[in-house]
Amino acid sequence: MARSRFLPDNFTLALIAVVAIASLLPAQGQVATVFDWVTNLAIALLFFLHGAKLSREAVIAGAGHWRLHLLVFLCTFGLFPLLGLALKPVLMPLVGQQLYAGFLYLCVLPATVQSAIAFTSLARGNIPAAVCSAAASSLLGIFVTPALVALLMGVHGDGGSTLDAIGKISAQLLLPFIAGQIARRWIGGWVARNKGWLKNVDQSSILLVVYTAFSSAVIGGIWTQIPPLKLAGVVLGCCLLLALALIVVNLLGKWLGFNIEDRITILFCGSKKSLATGVPMAQVLFAGGSIGVLILPLMLFHQIQLMVCAVLAQRYAKRPEHPVEAPAGEAARP
Template identity: 40%
Template sequence: MVGRLLHYFKKEWFLGGMLLAIALAAVIPSVGQSGGALHLDKFTTAGIALIFFLHGIGLSPEAIRRGVSNWKLHLFVQGTTFVAYPLLWLIFGPGFRVIMPEALALGFCYLFVLPSTISSSVAMTSVARGNIPGAIFNASLSSLLGIVITPLLIQLFMGMEGVKMDVVATVVSIATMLLLPMVVGQLLRPLLRGILETHKAITHKIDKWVILLIVFNAFSDSVVDGIWADFALSTLALTLVLAVVILLVVVHTVQWTARHIGFVREDEITAVFCGSKKTLAAGVPMAKVIFGASPMLGMLLLPIMFYHQVQIFYCAILASRYANQKAGIKDV
């Protein structure tokens, strides 16, 4: 029993790390706060650039070119990410603001306008035996489009609630933080690809470590500013339940729609895993740019943190089912 628990925690160390980061923020917020002993606000900025530099090295131009021609799949995935999800906020946003604190409701707004993931979307598509070139192209395209579309949608939706920002400056800041290192990494790919592949065990964990530090920093700032003082555990439970419901509704709506518009099985899989995902890796640094050092940042990030864990867990189950069906194994 103990061995099984240790194996589980070793496998799910990232989830445990996020819980630990939040716990440490509650106990020693002065260490993790912006300008604190560790100066995490500056350290994580460099870490974010490193993450996307490594993504740039890892992106295969050949695989992206192979996925370009399937325009029907691309329109479907990007439409789900940047049209269908934001519509959920327009429909249900007023209700969210009634049943939860304003900052948390805006966190769901932020979740709905984020781009898709890259690594986990492609990984799940691969496990499920879907259209991998299409997944690489769509996940990469979503990240690039999100640099512009996400700030614009934030201004459109949150601007109604008094949240103001310089959209052009925000887009430039996000592009500098995320896109520029990725382009540099892509240019240096011929030289550094071999080194990256040799040290996969290390490089694949860097993004998770940086995210943990950002979470520690964001929640420390929130604790120092007293944001969580009147925050009930029932609200946390509500956030988790909503994250689960949103994911299940979107995944199975995408699945049903893809089948009924005639997608082949491989394209359906890609649509499901690229269209339903939301990025934590890009979402956290983008939030730092968009919302700055706002004490609300921890609460704004809570929905995407919950959603990320739920999507990984459920999509892993779904990918396994797709793989079993392909292999002719009965799905129980």
């Protein structure tokens, strides 16, 4: 039973299958054009449903915890880029320039939404704060990530400025999200009742994007560019980056005096990176380039973080119950 926690889930297996299919049967010509259109529509639907699913009440309940949100923001968009730059002497010899650029891109992405909240819930953390923090990270990433990509990688989107990239990403991700929030009053109940099968939209969108990205990369010769030794280097680099992030984020939560529930939220919201947001953003920011190589570290990091965080969440969930810690200056209840 314990062994099964370390085995890949169905989505991970589907992701591996899609990469294999794209490697053997890449989309080309008119077929690739059709897949691009379908993928863009699927991404818009994904973020529309994110908007429709997100409870405003839960966001308002957690929005006041500004110290927690500030720390998560600094870890997501400050700590990770610093780690990416600090690890350059280790990663560059291991993976080379192209894949190191993929690591830098991974480091400037926003946090996940669904899995950060799910792991916080499983670990009995501060769920309303996790909802607010993860959603804010995802939305702020639309503006912060292109700016960091321009600063650290010298990339300004499809031949335009950072503002152009923000505009394109906003049109593809933010506008559908806002539309979903507006439509929530009419469809929110239906979305909540059908969330079990609607998660397939999330996963299908990611699989479509990965297929189109890897089809383009295979045609460009990705597998001749990445020998097995470099692939092993990417896995090692992802493990090292995640381990450092988890250790530093956890220590920061303790040093700043957060209680255990808040520290759990900070850990799962501040140490994760979003594949669902990162892949669509890469399509806009690196249009015309081979993003298959670029998103490879992100794909591997995503799977590793899910497996590691699943184990951590289970360990936190088994901790004994204890009284909620009283705020500073307020007497604890008996």
